[in-house]
Amino acid sequence: MKYNRINILGLGNVLYGDEGFGVSALNSLQETSTFPDTVHFIDGGTQGIYLLDFIESADAVIVFDALIPLEYDRRVYVYRNDELPDFIHRKMSSHQMGFSEMLGIAKLHGKMPQQIVMIGAPPKDLELNIGLSPELALLLPEAVEQGRSIIEGWLNEENY
């Protein structure tokens, strides 16, 4: 088997509207999928450093999160492996030990997973409020399907 363990992480704060996009995507994928038990679903919330194990313990990782892209457009963005370190460099001065620092630490450890993909969309509403804005709710299925198809691809890789 090419990837013994695949972790799917949903990040964000469900109390702040579209901040919860990642967790919503995670839940939606979990409810509609029949992956083997090598695929793990993790609601990471807004944890930073405590998520390290979920990165380092997997061979392949999908991360769902709300994000602010380089060129702004309200759509689903998918960033893979090498596309991620670029913004890790730039976001070093984070106000918290965020997810980007986790990737930096995993690199320093030499424990980066073989595959890491981030799937997200720019938020519309970040006010205190449970539930996504109509705009982001509309993008949710696409983010979920992107995740599903990437994972299915990974699961099939063992066959050739």
Add this chain to the structure above:
Amino acid sequence: MAKKIVVDPIPRIEGHLRIEAKLNDSNVIEDAYSSGTMWRGIEVILKGRDPRDAWAFTERICGVCTTVHALASVRCVEDALGIDIPVNARIIRNLMNATQVTQDHLVHFYHLHALDWVDVVSALKADPKQASVIAQSISSWPKSSPGYFKDLQQRLVGFVESGQLGIFSNGYWGHAAYKLPPEVNLIAVAHYLEALDFQKEIVKIQTIFGGKNPHPNYLVGGMACAIDPNKDTAINIERLAMIKKIIDDTTTFIDQVYIPDLIAIAGYYKGWLYGGGLGNYLSYGDFPETSLADFKTLLWPRGAILNKDLKTVIDVDPRDASQVTEEVSHSWYTYANGDGKGLHPWKGETTPKYTGPKPPFEHLDTDKKYSWLKTPRWKNHPMEVGPLARVLVAYAKGDPMIKDTVGLVLSKLEVGPEALFSTLGRTAARGIECKQTAGFMRHYYDQLVANIKTGDYRTFNSDRWDPATWPSECKGFGYTEAPRGSLGHWIHIKDQKIQEYQIVVPSTWNASPRDANGNSGAYESALKGTPMINPEQPLEILRTVHSFDPCLACASHLYDMNGNEITSVKIV
């Protein structure tokens, strides 16, 4: 001419904090203002919900403090409804809480605070052989050979040379306030990485009892996990053995790595005893040996100390309307009967009213309202909460373990107890406490095994689960000592729904703005009198603010591809 320095946001903390400090001509901080720049409005979201679900929402307030809010929440609902929890549930909650404090203190020391004292870039110049000699002189920890330090140093060099200083790029490397020799810096960086690996193990205890992590399951009336020594799906002999192994390893790591590092690093900084601040300390207490209401049995005692007077510990009652209050004279809220009048949380109001400048702005109008944090006071006194407060209350009450450990650390550093009233004292108190809570983990493990052996597998009391059994109206108070300090949840239940919910978090005590009498909060007070070597690189401010382990509502976890979250330091 007097200068004003603005640090926004403070890096390596959870949430958003801004510090404005006024410097005199010699670059000594004359006055400081602490502002929480994000609104946390969980109280509003909880109104009208089922009290039994409140813990799951409060668990989401913060990314680091998930379990502590869940714990305080179930405790306040149980208090309101008069629910006694089974012995196993009390022990498991204590064990999970001790685990949380231990892990959090370890992570705080190495990953959030150490870089205020440790110069990573200086470690590149260290002699690995000399580092090995020093490491072996302070501890019997086995990873201390010259080869080990050499390998690590080469890895670091490679990382830096490839332009990936990464996690370490945010420091003021080479700052004159760094005092450690390169070899001690190298040892500290080695342990920074080892602690990262290690903290991943500790947290497994939360997963075993809480079913999942980082958002473990709590339950009003007990705990959701089943105990059965012979069942695969329950807390069984195999899982208990795993927990014991984690506790053993944790104890070893703290005794052989954390405490020796703390003493070694502190030894170079004992001339830097700034940052004491208020001298008023508050602890609600925690770790009940019987019922939570019987606070005389708490292993972490309850009490307050005023004006650094360790001879007198004053009784504290957070239910008393005249003791714990919050006012909003300098906060962006409004109260129906006057912003400067303190309200007890059972009568609390959460009505936001932003009157600050429109961003972007140079500085806040600190004579008026300047923070999203309310201003909690105890009997009108501003108080410091957290490890130093708890250690001092326990010390003043004569707790033998704390007296011994504090004595040991002070004698190794060759300083008197007055040195505790400082930034360094706060940092030392956290280490002392971490050693203590690792001991609590073992204590509760032993209690749990002994209780299971009696044949008691109960973890949940369902007597009052059904809302039909509840009174039409009731109030409750739930507390815990979170890693960062005293946390209180106050609930008012009416017609089986949440009527009011108020939370006073530790960082609100410590980071609070001025009160109506003009008294500074704990951060503000601690920063006064601190000399700055270079105001453009406010390492001294970070050091003192970090020593409190700030956690200000990390509402946001957005990924900004443009890297806009850069800490700005402005001198105006």
